Amino acid sequence: MSLSDHPRAYGTAALTAAFVAGIFVTLGFKDLYPELEGRYQRKRSINRGALGAAGAGGGGATKKSRRGSFFFGPVELEDHESSSTSIVDGIEGCIGNTPLIKIRSLSEATGCTILAKAEFLNGAGNSPKDRVALNMIEVAEEQGLLTPGQGDTIYEGTVGSTGISIAALARAKGYRAHICMPNDQSAEKSNLLHHLGATVERVPVAPITSPNHFVNLARTRAREHTAASAAGKSVSKGFFANQFESSANYEAHIKTTGPEIFSQTGGRIDAFVAGAGTGGTIAGVAKFLKEDRHLMDLRVVLADPQGSGLYNKVKHGVMYSPTEREGTRRRQQVDSIVEGIGINRITENFEAGRGLVDDAVRVTDEQACRMARWLAEHDGIFVGSSSSVNCVAAVVTALSLPEGSRVVTLLCDSGTRHLSKFWKQIADMGLEEEEENDDIVQKQPPQDLLAALGLAELRR
Template identity: 50%
Template sequence: MAPVRATGAIVGVAAIFVSVAFSFYICDRRSKSSSLKTRSTSSKKKSRMGLVDAIGNTPLIRINSLSDATGCEIFGKCEFLNPGGSVKDRVAVKIIEEALSSGQLRPGGIVTEGSVGSTAISLATVAPAYGCKCHLVIPDDVAIEKAQTIEALGATVEKVRPVSITHKDHFVNVARRRASEANELMLEQRNKLQLNGGNIKPINVYRSDEDRHSSALSTDCQGGFFADQFENLANFRAHFDGTGPEIWEQTNGKLDAFVAGAGTGGTLAGVSRFLQEKNTKIKCFLIDPPGSGLFYKVTRGVMYTKQEAEGKRLKNPFDTITEGIGCNRITKNFMMAKVDGAFQATDMEAVEMSRFLLKNDGLFLGSSSAMNCVGAVRVAQSLGPGHTIVTILCDSGMRHLSRFHNPQYLSQLGLTPKATGLEFLGIK
């Protein structure tokens, strides 16, 4: 995705608006806190009410090998244990619940989203619990098992070629169009309803076979809703209301740092905001993969990547096999983050980390989880021994078999792991 350059003035004004909105949200949240039951409360029940209630309250585990090697206490939040297999389950629930509550989405409506996989899987998992359908648009180069999983969950999958976010056929922009098409169809149907013996009979108004396939519409279409995970602040709220409080409770408030990668920015933003509201001394860090400009935004104040240097700007500058994190634009969710610093990591480090954790801890993790663990070690090295650090184990390696955990694929890219320990991070 090509970077979207913004002037300091524009970013500054946008940040003010976001901060004001956040302040109103905090006030509203506190005023209602006494009357609302949180998911943490419901987790204390012996049983949970359905799929949605099983999301969240994931275990926080000590990653023994990394803790012993660094002299810090390094913990991972096991988000891969959510029903849909990733941290994005939280976001899917929050987005759909808020959309239904606001009337932007109706039961029977179609939720559309552009995703590299995890959010798509989570939406496909959660939507049926709310009586909704899913149409999901993904790049055609993501791990094949992700598309297979989405289809198995009953959602419609539309694959598109990877292009810049500014291109009309970027997967996010296509998903936005699909929601508009569903809403247009709903209006057409309502305008062409016929009374038949006192019954309302919908008329088939498909405009073409292409519409039928690409939008997964039906003659009883209830409209569409674009989830917009990058800009929809329900993403941030899912982690501010859920993940952050859980980490605080599970550590008894005794932690020194939190680190995570950012794609949409929702996890990093929600958790960092909550933790630093509880204790301003808690440091929050970004770990960024190759090709992403967020590291430079945090450390230098400007978006920049090596791929843009010397007139070498590319339509799709990402050169990482890490799926789900990294971005070359500032999203509304990322703007909510309170980050104290950032680290960069390589694909090789992520691959080596995933194999190290599997061998030493029995943790079979996906690419973004491995990258987060690299970040946890970087933070430990930066702060020194004796600190408590938390990161996110986003998903398992099960949905990364064709790429990140495929020896042949890695060999072609020169990423065959060779380390016997943590020497790839300077630890002997």
């Protein structure tokens, strides 16, 4: 009689077969379990911050082949720990792959997840300009405009960060750097440039139409160098980096920043918020996310300091600010204490992505100062003025979106570059004052973020 005629016997046979198969499976993986457990325990002990920094060198996962069982054959294991011990080639290997940080206090205040790309952790000049400087230099090398080791000089007009990145990379790649910058920028920046071996010209503030404007002066210095070479007075070349107009600027963010943000968020991002000086960051990231990854529902928002004309250009299509009137500016570039972003002209870089910018948020100096102090007090994040503007605009943007939305912005550079101006202003506003209460020193920033920023009317 067949087993099908005896259900109980059939069930017993099936159970026995399953038990035997289970033994084979166990034997097949018996050597694998201890290693997997060991990997798990070792991975838990790794400092994630150190891993992220080491991973900036681009070390990817590797595979290790391991002896398999008689049943399953060789087993391939992916080793994601190798990046923690990878070696990068030079300081340029430390550029990129910066962490994406959830800013807890801002997320809690808005009901959205606010994420910030920690660009101050780039390894050369400690700002997003590392990406730009490296790409501009590499493109120039490909075009024969720069040749390492023959005394070529990179000239640039900058308010600071790009010059610092160029100075660091120039030394690393065998060039000299000559930086022209307005004399109203923080002393920390020019001091750092000097220590990096750059020649620094701090020049009086002048309009862009003047040959003495810091950008125009850098262009002139490069031409003079090149002319001397043509006359046989020098074998070296002068190269004007031209960050405001060079397409290598925004292309650096198409190649690196945009893809990193997409990967780190899994493509789940509702808004991207960034300021614009040259305009390369906002244009490059917007082009990658909207054009290359087709995130057409993504809102790209410009964070603009007071006095800049870009806010009006985005909102109303006209480049105008009341502070552009003759004699009303505290600074020539924009009427703001904020450095690095804000401008009263349209650069080629900004124009490349202007059609992809959906909205703009204007941020006052007071809001920027209060945000910087808030981040230091509540999140332990010590940043400069442009980062503070980005975070204020990220909060405003988040409050205009449904709860639970994801907003990404940038933390551009450390507050250590802004001690003599921006952070001095914060201190002068009394935001760092302390008072004694029951023998306990208590900090006194407002505990309501929206009230502190004057945004209480936007409360949900």
